[in-house]
Amino acid sequence: MVVEPGGSSTTDIGAAYAGVISSSFESDLAFRVPGRIVSRRVDVGDAVSRGAALATLDTAPFQIASRSAEAAVAAARAELDQAQSDVARNAPLAADRIVAAADMARFETQRDAAAARLKDAQARAAAARDDVGYAALRSPIDGVVTAVSAEVGQYLAPGQVMFRVARPGTLDAVVDVPESAVANLRPGQAAQVQLASGDGQPIAGTIREIAPAADPASRTYRVKVALSSAASARIGMTARVSFASQPATSNGQQSPFRVPRAAIIQDDKRRPAVWVIAGKGKIALRSVSLGQMAGTDVSITSGLRRGERIVTAGVHRLDAGQIVRLWDGRLP
Structure with missing residues (x-):
């Protein structure tokens, strides 16, 4: 394979992924x-x-409940009025010690309880009126x-x-991306959306959202691409989405190369290495530094240059200086 930043042997970031057109906002x-x-x-x-x-x-059940709640409010208000009258009538008598202090405290307690019951009934009546609207x-x-x-x-x-x-005016192309490729995607990254319904021009888009967790069954990550224009896209249409590669990381350095784990071998110092194909098909072993693994791929952070060709199969059967040729796809 020819190594490219962000490339992968099993899932190229430039590959097209099947998806569906959906609204960006659904309720x-x-x-x-x-x-x-x-x-x-x-x-x-x-x-x-x-x-x-x-x-x-x-609405009949809600209207009945509302009338019942209003009746409860009227009853609670009548109880409060009676309790307030008892307090007002007995307050002067309590001041002259004609009514016992304990009895006066009971009247005041009854008044406060009646006021609380009225608030509760009013809240229930408001909820019943809301149910009619709901x-x-x-x-x-x-x-x-x-x-x-x-x-x-x-x-x-x-x-x-x-x-x-x-909302039909704001559309997304929703695709499921394998874990070997999702690491190369970032929100805001450019994408191209080709509708499966016709041969029209691809629709430009940008990544709006990347799922933070993989689907437990498929182990893929859902990616939503916001379309720059609706064009002829309609909700429910199928489409193929391809993403633009990002050859540089945020700090300006070249992003890691992704190669099959089968391409990694150890040199005589037990360091990870790969077979690099030089001019005329001669191979040479070169030490590399490995990064993260994803599926059947591994990232190489240093030791390779963009555009170099490496061996990805049969690495344990090769020797330095051997001449190899590209496989033309035919079996021996």
């Missing part, structure tokens, strides 16, 4: 209260505006409905997703 919408759906006003593909009602629940599910953004998961007549629990609304 899963659900009712905050339980109930039976009585109307649904939008379907998949419909454009919605912020604050528009998308669906409603049967029976209508409204869109929090201007967007388009991309999924509907419930129908009229269905009973929903609180938080059960009914709609997914996305």
